[in-house]
Amino acid sequence: MAATIQALVPRMRDICGAGNVITDPLELRTYECDGLTSHRCVPALVVLPGSAAEVAAVVSACAGAGVPFVARGSGTGLSGGALPHESGVLIVMSRMRAIVEIDPVSRRAVVEPGVTNLAVSKAAAPFGLFYAPDPSSQVVCSVGGNVAENSGGAHCLKNGFTVHHVTGLEIVTPSGELTWLGDGTGICSGYDLLGAFTGSEGTLGIVTKIVVKLMPVPEVVHLLLVAYGSTAEGGRAVSDIIAAGVLPAAIEMMDALAIEAAEEAVHCNYPAGAGAVLLVELDGPAAEVEAELSTVRSLCEAAGATEIQAADDPAERAGIWAGRKSAFAAVGRISPAYIVQDGVVPRTSLGAVLARIAELSAEAGIRVANVFHAGDGNLHPLVLYDDNVPGQAEAAEKVSGAILDACLERGGSITGEHGVGVDKSRYMPRMFGADDLDTMQLVRCAFDPAGLCNPGKIFPTPRLCGEVPGRRRPPHPAVVAGQAEIFLYGHRTVVASRGPPGSCRRLPGAGRRHRRRRGGGSGPLVRRLAVVDRRGFRALAGGGRGRARGGAARRRDRARLGRPAVTLRPGRGPALDGPGSGARGRRPGGAGAGGRDDRAAGRGVRLGLRFRPAAGARRPGRGDRGRGGRYRHGRAAAVPLRCPA
Amino acid sequence: MVATGTAGPRRFRYGAPRDLLIGITVVRADGVVAQAGGKVVKNVAGYDLGKLFAGSRGTLGVITEAAFRLHPLPAAVAWVTAEFGPAERAGAVTAVAAAAGSPLVPSAVELDWPGGSQRPLRVGVLLEGTGPGVAERAKQMSELLAAPGGATSVAETAPARWGALPPSVTVVRVSFWVSALGPVLDAVVAAGADTGVRPAVSGPAGAGALYACLDPGTSDEDAVRFVSALRERVAGTALGAGGPRGGVVVLTAPPAVLTATSDRTVPGLALMRAVRDQFDPDHRMFPGRFAGGG
Numbered sequence: 014m015a016a017t018i019q020a021l022v023p024r025m026r027d028i029c030g031a032g033n034v035i036t037d038p039l040e041l042r043t044y045e046c047d048g049l050t051s052h053r054c055v056p057a058l059v060v061l062p063g064s065a066a067e068v069a070a071v072v073s074a075c076a077g078a079g080v081p082f083v084a085r086g087s088g089t090g091l092s093g094g095a096l097p098h099e100s101g102v103l104i105v106m107s108r109m110r111a112i113v114e115i116d117p118v119s120r121r122a123v124v125e126p127g128v129t130n131l132a133v134s135k136a137a138a139p140f141g142l143f144y145a146p147d148p149s150s151q152v153v154c155s156v157g158g159n160v161a162e163n164s165g166g167a168h169c170l171k172n173g174f175t176v177h178h179v180t181g182l183e184i185v186t187p188s189g190e191l192t193w194l195g196d197g198t199g200i201c202s203g204y205d206l207l208g209a210f211t212g213s214e215g216t217l218g219i220v221t222k223i224v225v226k227l228m229p230v231p232e233v234v235h236l237l238l239v240a241y242g243s244t245a246e247g248g249r250a251v252s253d254i255i256a257a258g259v260l261p262a263a264i265e266m267m268d269a270l271a272i273e274a275a276e277e278a279v280h281c282n283y284p285a286g287a288g289a290v291l292l293v294e295l296d297g298p299a300a301e302v303e304a305e306l307s308t309v310r311s312l313c314e315a316a317g318a319t320e321i322q323a324a325d326d327p328a329e330r331a332g333i334w335a336g337r338k339s340a341f342a343a344v345g346r347i348s349p350a351y352i353v354q355d356g357v358v359p360r361t362s363l364g365a366v367l368a369r370i371a372e373l374s375a376e377a378g379i380r381v382a383n384v385f386h387a388g389d390g391n392l393h394p395l396v397l398y399d400d401n402v403p404g405q406a407e408a409a410e411k412v413s414g415a416i417l418d419a420c421l422e423r424g425g426s427i428t429g430e431h432g433v434g435v436d437k438s439r440y441m442p443r444m445f446g447a448d449d450l451d452t453m454q455l456v457r458c459a460f461d462p463a464g465l466c467n468p469g470k471i472f473p474t475p476r477l478c479g480e481v482p483g484r485r486r487p488p489h490p491a492v493v494a495g496q497a498e499i500f501l502y503g504h505r506t507v508v509a510s511r512g513p514p515g516s517c518r519r520l521p522g523a524g525r526r527h528r529r530r531r532g533g534g535s536g537p538l539v540r541r542l543a544v545v546d547r548r549g550f551r552a553l554a555g556g557g558r559g560r561a562r563g564g565a566a567r568r569r570d571r572a573r574l575g576r577p578a579v580t581l582r583p584g585r586g587p588a589l590d591g592p593g594s595g596a597r598g599r600r601p602g603g604a605g606a607g608g609r610d611d612r613a614a615g616r617g618v619r620l621g622l623r624f625r626p627a628a629g630a631r632r633p634g635r636g637d638r639g640r641g642g643r644y645r646h647g648r649a650a651a652v653p654l655r656c657p658a
Numbered sequence: 659m660v661a662t663g664t665a666g667p668r669r670f671r672y673g674a675p676r677d678l679l680i681g682i683t684v685v686r687a688d689g690v691v692a693q694a695g696g697k698v699v700k701n702v703a704g705y706d707l708g709k710l711f712a713g714s715r716g717t718l719g720v721i722t723e724a725a726f727r728l729h730p731l732p733a734a735v736a737w738v739t740a741e742f743g744p745a746e747r748a749g750a751v752t753a754v755a756a757a758a759g760s761p762l763v764p765s766a767v768e769l770d771w772p773g774g775s776q777r778p779l780r781v782g783v784l785l786e787g788t789g790p791g792v793a794e795r796a797k798q799m800s801e802l803l804a805a806p807g808g809a810t811s812v813a814e815t816a817p818a819r820w821g822a823l824p825p826s827v828t829v830v831r832v833s834f835w836v837s838a839l840g841p842v843l844d845a846v847v848a849a850g851a852d853t854g855v856r857p858a859v860s861g862p863a864g865a866g867a868l869y870a871c872l873d874p875g876t877s878d879e880d881a882v883r884f885v886s887a888l889r890e891r892v893a894g895t896a897l898g899a900g901g902p903r904g905g906v907v908v909l910t911a912p913p914a915v916l917t918a919t920s921d922r923t924v925p926g927l928a929l930m931r932a933v934r935d936q937f938d939p940d941h942r943m944f945p946g947r948f949a950g951g952g
Binding site for chain 2: 116117118119120121123141142162163165169173174176177181183186190192193194195196197198199200201202203204205206207208209211212213222224229230231232258259260297298300301303304305357358359386389390391424425426427428429430431432433437441444445446448449450451452453455456457458459460471
């Protein structure tokens with residue numbers, strides 16, 4: 014455990030009580046991942062605050078020490094949004110689960126963030142009300158997590174997402190202050206920070222209280238289970254239903270492979286031999302639903318339905334929904350591993366994209382099961398593979414990347430409800446330009462200038478915000494003299510890399526090179542790792558393999574590099590990425606380096622100072638990678654960033 | 659509309675522009691063109707800048723393109739109205755809450771009170787859907803509104819003044835939890851009595867908002883005094899155990915009134931300032947329109 018974290022432990026114990034601070038390495042492992050288990054990282058420290066004031070105190074302590082922190086709800090997220098930081102504090106909100114207030118007349122409830130989604134509906138049920146967003150994990154997922162991810166659910170087609178149902182938030186800002194966003198009524202004055210905060214994946218602060226809208230329970234609910242020969246026919250029915258002006262509560266589709274899996278797992282008795290099934294749920298006032306039901310029935314028949322089952326009592330409906338809701342888990346029975354994607358396409362492109370997915374699947378020999386929210390074009394292709402077969406994991410990753418490309422080509426999105434997290438940040442540049450991402454990060458900078466709040470999520474390249482607090486330092490003389498340049502490199506450079514963020518080698522090859530040259534000391538490369546944090550830019554204590562040079566070289570290094578090498582002062586200071594030094598807040602890696610996915614930095618920006626190699630010097634290559642193995646680091650060529658002299 | 663975040667009666671069911679905006683292209687104060695969101699309804703990639711720009715009054719950038727989610731036009735519509743005498747204010751309040759909380763899925767629940775203790779109050783409910791469905795729901799809604807003593811009627815055309823505010827220069831919006839509608843109406847009357855103005859009150863009461871419109875002849879001093887009196891009186895109803903539950907905002911007014919009444923207690927004002935400083939550090943975009951003044 015790093016010294017800074019160690020120093021925080023007693024303070025955290027004072028704030029939360031000794032029993033709510035976890036330092037035991039084995040217990041810490043419990044929190045190493047969220048619902049996306051392919052990314053793992055053991056946090057340095059876990060705290061479980063019990064009140065908003067405790068959260069504020071914990072965040073203040075972290076901010077004061079310059080330690081990153083990540084909030085976690087129930088850990089059901091599917092994009093690694095709550096993936097801990099290896100040298101940071103994980104703030105677990107599950108002790109804060111009080112339903113503070115329910116006002117049935119105003120149809121509002123005030124809840125703490127650890128309350129589960131379903132608990133809100135249960136508490137509201139006696140008043141004939143319910144909480145509309147219903148992600149499939151609603152039994153365990155927390156409302157705080159829903160706010161962070163702007164969760165949807167099967168019924169968001171009609172009712173909207175979390176952002177449409179939250180009217181006020183009490184948050185702890187990344188600097189540790191407690192404040193409200195929104196006046197609790199859903200009618201905002203000033204900027205809609207409430208709307209911007211919802212879905213920010215824990216990067217703008219930590220929610221400590223949530224005001225949610227409750228809706229009257231619909232008079233009647235009808236569910237239709239419609240079987241088709243193919244997903245294309247089912248897709249046509251979906252378009253026809255929406256075109257007819259009917260807005261069902263939910264329209265879900267499953268293809269043959271998903272049906273097979275669900276049937277095996279929960280015996281849901283879907284029509285045998287169907288190429289696709291469509292679940293259409295209609296709810297509302299009895300008088301309206303009757304009329305809609307007959308319209309939907311005739312449209313489904315016209316699109317070539319082979320069988321239609323109707324269910325209106327709760328038990329029957331639950332039986333039919335069981336097949337759909339268990340689909341993800343059920344697929345686990347027919348494949349040892351799978352990747353869930355979350356791409357969205359305009360509804361009119363559903364057929365074309367499904368055909369493309371089938372094509373990709375056939376080309377790669379990788380099976381893809383489709384379970385999705387057909388009504389809003391939100392696909393959940395489950396890319397099945399066997400991680401014991403060499404090469405399959407990579408092939409599956411490739412297929413799932415190609416599926417997202419197909420979605421984007423048709424004007425869609427890379428994620429409809431799971432969030433970007435660490436998992437999809439590398440796809441963000443495919444959807445947004447550098448300016449778009451930069452603009453989003455202006456919001457981040459306003460909330461979290463120090464970049465300590467859930468760093469490394471959403472954005473492939475962090476932006477350095479405003480003035481970095483701390484003592485101003487002059488640029489390194491070598492940089493000023495044009496003899497050195499700053500470079501930035503990331504980790505997880507290859508798609509198939511299975512290592513958790515931060516598991517990369519610090520500086521591939523450098524150590525070995527220096528060892529080889531030990532005693533000689535005449536190599537052209539001098540490297541030392543540096544970190545940027547709220548105190549500015551400094552060399553890592555003892556870090557970097559430059560040490561291996563030993564003796565006099567080390568002392569010389571220290572004189573040159575042991576102190577901060579260059580001011581990262583993105584205010585009106587020198588830009589790090591070329592011309593336009595008057596511009597505000599340039600981030601390293603901006604212009605030329607934007608769009609690379611190998612800098613999804615799990616632990617903030619890492620910069621190195623590299624002395625320019627003499628002409629003809631060998632660049633680091635494959636041989637410099639270090640040991641292979643599970644956490645093998647891919648090719649991490651330095652991205653040179655010239656510092657304007 | 660996006661920049662001001664304006665919404666009419668249908669706000670009750672469909673929300674404000676921020677709720678239907680799915681993609682946006684803006685020009686920042688430094689000339690950079692950026693977009694966020696997209697063309698699909700369901701999308702959580704990146705921050706939702708559309709939310710931030712909706713209601714920003716042009717202080718963060720210029721909106722050059724916006725994509726919206728559309729809803730199907732209803733096959734049939736009906737307006738159910740209920741008139742309540744001046745002495746039956748409590749009945750109107752009950753009717754609003756009953757309509758807004760009913761599973762009949764109204765599209766709008768409006769309260770219209772031309773002002774003054776001698777004028778009747780009108781609760782108006784808009785129902786949209788299929789022909790037979792709307793007819794049946796209108797019947798049920800009539801019963802619901804008649805229960806607290808309203809004289810109800812059903813029509814296929816909008817009642818007078820539907821979705822329109824009375825002519826006025828100063829419009830003050832009060833937002834509240836619906837359970838506080840009664841005290842809010844009392845507060846408006848009392849604040850009017852304190853300062854000698856007689857505001858007309860109208861708006862989507864079922865969604866938790868009302869507009870108090872001051873007569874065009876009201877002097878600036880009276881308007882300022884009315885707003886501060888209203889703020890003071892509403893503050894009592896707008897703070898619950900669970901945090902803020904409403905506020906008073908001056909939407910339009912003569913510049914002098916706007917300056918004198920800018921609300922410096924808006925939740926999250928410090929963060930709003932920080933956001934503005936990031937987007938427009940020199941405050942060149944529409945100075946004076948920022949919430950909280952400046």
